[in-house]
Amino acid sequence: MPSLAKLLSLLALLLLVIGPARASVANAPGANLEVSLVTYGPGDVYWERFGHDALELRDTVSGEAVNFNYGVFDFNEKNFFLNFARGRMHYLMDAEPTGDEEGYYVQVGRSITRQHLALAPEQTAALRDFLFWNLRPENAGYNYDYYVDNCTTRVRDALDKALGGIIKTRLAAQAGGMTYRQQTDRLMSAQPWLMLLLDLGLGPYADQPMTAWSESFLPYELQTHLRDIRVPDGHGGTQPLVQDEQLLSPNRLPVPPAQAPDLRLPLGAAGLVFAGVLAMTTRRARLIHALLAALYLIVAGLVGLLLLVLWTLTSHHSAWNNANLLLFSPLAFLLLRAVWRARRGLAPSRLANATLVLQLAAALVAALLHLLPGTVQQNQPWILFALPVWLALAWSQRQLAHV
Structure with missing residues (x-):
């Protein structure tokens, strides 16, 4: 649960929001309220790459507008980084006057799109009541999950609840366009090393087929899918859920690519180059060969330990059952001594031979x-990288042992 200081701060914010709103957003009849989904484009910091969104409630009589979002976290929270590593992130719901919140996104150059939604007055009132209930300090906190319980899924679920399940019914029957892995690689591609690290750490969970409902864990996807939803118009027919859509502020930051990068060619080429260097230095530059081989083995062993820890000691279910453990294993540490023995022309030990074969x-x-x-984990790029290197290491150990 959030710290006492965090709860007190949230309570103060709640009072600030409700105080001036008693005759407007907080207590206005549903017929006087407008509901909008506000979607913010991706930022340039790694935790902003997926974008963000909020639900706006606007009182058409007083003009007051409040944005409700589920994306608040605190680096200063006790054990923040430990909880992050363990997959136990604590997030909070927040509410802020629309002008204040949107002013920040305009300042940093992130796009703002507002979709006015067609909710019946009783649905609008029910959504408002739920959001203010959710804003209470005892209800505001939740355990964040990047894919299934984040700031967008909470907004999506609140809307779906108010609409009686229409959104989930429609979107769950519609196939999604990408997997969790593809969306992650696409959105993190501006930071290649972080993208590669995330791709390496994702297990088969990230490659399961998605529906439009599950794909709506991303703000942009939710914004897109809502355009196709139709709701009752109160006269026996239907109408679009999105009544109108406005770009309030253009994006001034680089836009993520439409498709995920194909990592097979770059990682496959890197693996072949590294394997080639290992092979060429086997006899001609034994010290360089030993240093490069030891570096690879240390990295492979550390990666294997990390993947094992993510699987067995954390709640990061998207990293469980990771098949990359077959490519990068703590067993690599057992080969470090063999690398230096081979440099002196000594044959690998029986343990080293068995480890290489394994x-x-x-x-x-x-x-x-x-x-x-x-569903099979889509780790072909890492296979294309690791397999040539392991083959080159096995070949070089045999060559050096018979010099």
């Missing part, structure tokens, strides 16, 4: 897994 077999299994039916 590692090559594991890499082969990682490749063969793609022949299985069902």
Whole structure:
């Protein structure tokens, strides 16, 4: 749960919001309220790359408008980074006058799009009551999950609840366009090293087929999918849920690509180049060869430890069952001594030989897994990178041992 200081701050904010709103947003009849989905474009900091959104309630009589969002977190929260590593992120709901919140996004150059939604007066009132209930300090906190319980899924679910489940019914029956992995790679592509790290750490969960409902964990996707939703018009027919859409502020930051980058060619090429360097330095530059081989083994071992920890000791379910453990394993540490022994012309120990054979077999299994039916982890780029390097290491150890 949030700290006492955080709860007190939130309570003060709640009083500020409700205080001037008693004759407007907080207590206005549903017929006087307008509901809008406000979508903010991606930012340039890594935690802003997925974008953001909020629900706006506007009193048409007083003109007061309040934005409700679920994206508040605090770096100064006790054990923040430990909780982040363990997959136990604590987020909070927040409310702020529309002008104040949108002014920040205009200042930093992130786009703002407002979609006016067609909710019946009783639905609008129910949504308003739920949001103010959710804003209470005892209800504001939640355990954040990047894919299934984030600032956008909370907005989506609040709207769906107010509309009686129409959004989920429609979107759950519609196929999504990408997987969690593809969306993550696409949105993080401006920061390549972080993108690669995230891709390496994602398990088969990230490759399951998505519906338009699950794909709406992203603000832009929710904004897009709502355009196709129709709701009752109160006269026996239907009308679009999105009554009108306005771009309030243009984007001044680089726009993410429409598709995820294909990592197979760059990672495959990097693996072949590294393997080639290992092979060429086997006899001609033994010290360089040993240093490069040791560097790879240390990195492979550390990556394997990280993947194992993510699977067994954290709540990051999207990282569980990661097949990249077959390519990067803590077993790599057992080969470090063999690298330096081979430099002096000494044959690998029986343990090193067995470890190399086991590692090559594991890499082969990682490749063969793609022949299985069902959802298979899309880690072909990492197979293309790691397999040539392991083959080059095995070949070089044999060559050096017989000099």
